[in-house]
Amino acid sequence: MIKYIRQFVNTIGTFFDVPSFIRENQLWRGFVNHKLVVFALLVAGAIFSWHIIGLADKWWSNLHVEDPLEAGLQATYLVRDIAVGSYEFMFAGAYKYIVLIIMEMVIFHMTLKTHSILDGSTPDLSAGIFFHAQLRMIKVSIFTFVMELIVSIILKMILSILGLDFLKAILLFLTQCFFLGFAMVDNYNEIHNLPIRESYKHTLNFAGVAVGIGLIMYILILIPIIGPFAGPLVGAIAATLIMHELEGGSTEEIMV
Numbered sequence: 479m480i481k482y483i484r485q486f487v488n489t490i491g492t493f494f495d496v497p498s499f500i501r502e503n504q505l506w507r508g509f510v511n512h513k514l515v516v517f518a519l520l521v522a523g524a525i526f527s528w529h530i531i532g533l534a535d536k537w538w539s540n541l542h543v544e545d546p547l548e549a550g551l552q553a554t555y556l557v558r559d560i561a562v563g564s565y566e567f568m569f570a571g572a573y574k575y576i577v578l579i580i581m582e583m584v585i586f587h588m589t590l591k592t593h594s595i596l597d598g599s600t601p602d603l604s605a606g607i608f609f610h611a612q613l614r615m616i617k618v619s620i621f622t623f624v625m626e627l628i629v630s631i632i633l634k635m636i637l638s639i640l641g642l643d644f645l646k647a648i649l650l651f652l653t654q655c656f657f658l659g660f661a662m663v664d665n666y667n668e669i670h671n672l673p674i675r676e677s678y679k680h681t682l683n684f685a686g687v688a689v690g691i692g693l694i695m696y697i698l699i700l701i702p703i704i705g706p707f708a709g710p711l712v713g714a715i716a717a718t719l720i721m722h723e724l725e726g727g728s729t730e731e732i733m734v
Contacts, residue, residue: 485686492720575619582615583608585714589665592718626657655692662717
């Protein structure tokens with residue numbers, strides 16, 4: 479348990495290093511030159527924007543106030559609805575995995591670039607690598623969604639039997655954080671040629687990392703508009719940095 483707590487604390491601290499790492503290494507360079515990455519961003523932006531427009535349209539349709547103060551109050555409701563609605567749309571149930579699937583090419587781009595900087599290698603940014611990563615993220619998302627559902631059901635049953643219902647909310651949330659974090663850590667495991675099931679077993683040894691990654695992503699997603707996009711990007715970089723550090727800078731053969 480102490481090991482996992484230490485991993486968690488170190489992972490949270492790693493997020494503070496991400497902004498400077500991005501600036502110093504200019505991770506955005508070459509981003510727009512990759513057509514698949516740009517396409518992924520456009521699709522993600524279109525889907526999220528459509529959802530936000532829907533929330534705003536619903537608010538406008540129900541707006542019937544004459545008092546300026548009341549209008550101001552209704553405007554705060556719109557901000558709240560956008561923040562909460564964005565959170566629910568992007569990270570409730572299966573939606574969070576849909577977002578990861580959409581953003582996978584961007585996520586994997588960041589993972590490859592970060593890993594190459596850490597070990598001094600030249601990343602393979604070919605279309606084939608990204609196509610393989612995209613297919614894998616679809617499989618990982620399905621696997622993770624099913625596993626999260628099964629574990630949550632079992633956890634609820636055990637806590638109910640033991641009369642510990644008051645722990646359900648926090649433990650279920652931590653479970654969701656772990657599986658969300660695993661989906662991000664898997665990108666790092668992928669470039670070290672670990673199959674999905676082996677990647678999952680390997681990540682269990684770094685449960686503190688997975689929970690930390692998932693927790694921060696949940697927090698970042700609450701940031702209106704940019705949160706759903708910044709969260710996965712920052713999460714991918716942080717996951718690569720902390721896993722590389724904890725595994726002693728391992729330089730196993732990268733997938734080609």
